[in-house]
Amino acid sequence: MSFRSIFVISALSIMLVSALPFFERSEGNAIASEKQETALTMKADTNHLSGINLFIARLYNEDRVLYATMVTLVMAVLGTFLAFVTDLILKALGLEVSRISHRE
Amino acid sequence: MDIFNIYLPVAGIEFNVVLLILIGFCVGVLGGFFGVGGGWIVTPALNIFGFHMAFAIGTDLSNIFGQTIGAVKKHQKMGNIDWKLGLISIATSIVGLEIGSDVIIALEKAGDVGMIVRWCYMLLLWGLGSYMLHDYFATRPKEDDDIDRAGARTPANKSGQQKPGISERLHRITLSPMVSFPASGIDEVSIWIILLIFLFTGFLSGFLGVGGGFIIMPALVYLIGLPTAVAVGTSLVTVLFSGAYGCLTYALKGRVEIIAAMIMLIGASIGAQVGSTAVKYIKGYGIRLLFSVMIIFAGFSVATEQAYKITQNQTFQTFAGVVLMGTALSMSVIIIGKLVADARKERDKSSIIKKHH
Structure with missing residues (x-):
């Protein structure tokens, strides 16, 4: 596999992954996550x-x-x-x- | 994507199943192929997508433990594991790790230790990556060139003589007691050299707060002189033990989300088998080339994280995650592509031979 193909694949993957942060986080998820950030509930x-x-x-x-x-x-x-x-x-x-x- | 969301009862959040399997698969491929745990990819990825950091670390370690079992088994089958060296590495690294974490605690009193650690991390990743890239271009063997020692080789000088590599120079130190590692093809080396190397890698693990697979693998190749495939397998032994310990201790502290870990393990186990199998087809210098590119990109991710800490601009943090996941995904694609291409080539070759007969 040539260097060129390695970099083309890398660039494509990075572009693909750039879309990942746009996966919608549900409101409940965000609230739960925030609650966990402040005090990690042990129950x-x-x-x-x-x-x-x-x-x-x-x-x-x-x-x-x-x-x-x-x-x-x-x-x-x-x-x-x-x-x-x-x-x-x-x-x-x-x-x-x-x-x-x-x-x- | 909501239809793929499931509720994780321990972490108390919803998470996308496809994302979990994808993260697991990528890290599995990299783990089996490079002999690393991949915590530096999974932990920030889970954290970015909504896991609390403590849960991200605990869940990641549990996944590492599960995925490494299969990878170790496969590398054992290929004769890629030096158990004696692996066990010495575990025992010595623990001492180094304690020293490293003590230094961190001492630095904490002096000021912002996070900044110092990230600078060191960047220097290490870029330094190691550049050295490995240089080694690749300087010592890449020509076709049909069978050389067993990667780290022991350095480029020929003007007179055409091979200069001794770092590992060869270290092997010349005859400080008794001397030990041999037949599984790695090492006839004689001072035990003190081995202990010092693992003490140093353990120290770096403790200082940087990482599992250590990505430090141990190149150390085994360049400092001890193991063939790359054996370095990958032996490094996985250390990863397996640290993963098992991490899984248990984090679960006792209530920081493992078992459902997420199990789902991630489905992708990771498949990935680890694919990654380990790829070691059979890709030569040592190819593994080292991909490894060096990967850690250079990881260095960029740490640099972006550093920029976030300085500017507090959220974009930098998101970008750091994107770079990490992008690197993991692209490396996985390259490894699988190479595996498929080389396996096809081998199959074609064997069918031609059969026809000939």
């Missing part, structure tokens, strides 16, 4: 929550150690699982890896 608001969101918010409020353990375990298990699935897909696409020779 999650469980009003109007249901299902998995309610479970997570309750766990966060009631047992921080269990919440931390769950976060760490979930990230490890999900990370391993997703890596495994992606690896299978890449293999199917012919992008299998094996021991490589270290050429500079």
Whole structure:
């Protein structure tokens, strides 16, 4: 890949990303964010929550150690699982890896 | 874009799912390819789009932990990890990190430490980026040139002799005890040199408040003399451990938004696998070229952030985020493009050979 193409791609990407700040932030989002900026509330608001969101918010409020353990375990298990699935897909696409020779 | 917004119960905000996956994917590609965590991209990006800074850091570290597991596994398969060196790096960097953070606390009493840190950060990013660019143009191997040591090479002088590189000079210091790192192809080096290097990289991490992947990777190449692919893999070991520790400690402090981290991890895990696979196809000097361009752009982002702190003009801060995300996105596109092109080339080559037979 030539330098010219590298810079063209970089310029295009920067232009594309320039549009990202215009993603509309909802009013509720902005207010919540502002509230968090001033004082980081250590309790999650469980009003109007249901299902998995309610479970997570309750766990966060009631047992921080269990919440931390769950976060760490979930990230490890999900990370391993997703890596495994992606690896299978890449293999199917012919992008299998094996021991490589270290050429500079 | 509101249809993609979801409510994040712990952070108490709404966030765009597509944006989360996109940020995760970009940082995953860069992490797997360069051996960095990518916190310097994710944290400001999440913060710009509405996350409180503490939540942005905690969520980012959790994502780094998850994405690095797969990347480490893949690099291990490719023989890119020197576990012995990686574990020494973790142990020594912690000491350096403590010294670095102590210096920051001492400077805090003297005045605006943020300004000093940002100047140092800019100098480091631009200095390192320029050096790596210079190294690329001076020592880029010609076609079919198999050279194992990138950092050990420097351009030939007028008489045509190769000057010893920094790592070669460091390897000549015979201060016992000497150690070897067979996985990296290093026969003998003083342990004191290794400890000093990691102490220094740890110090920089603590001083600049960064994870350290982007400091460790070039240090492994240019100071210790590892092949670039091994430096990437070994650097990821350090990133994995710091990510795991960061994930746990920030979650204990209640600063991890688990839903956001999980969604980001979907993009990041895919990205990390793609990035790691690309290391197989792109040669060491190509990795170093892209890395140098990336950190030079990161330096521009820090400079813009500095301009914001001085002028308090919000435009500068937004621009800093745009530069960071733009760099991450363009690098990801380049890496994927190169991966696809080289994989195709390899497939065509092997099909021609098969036809021949």
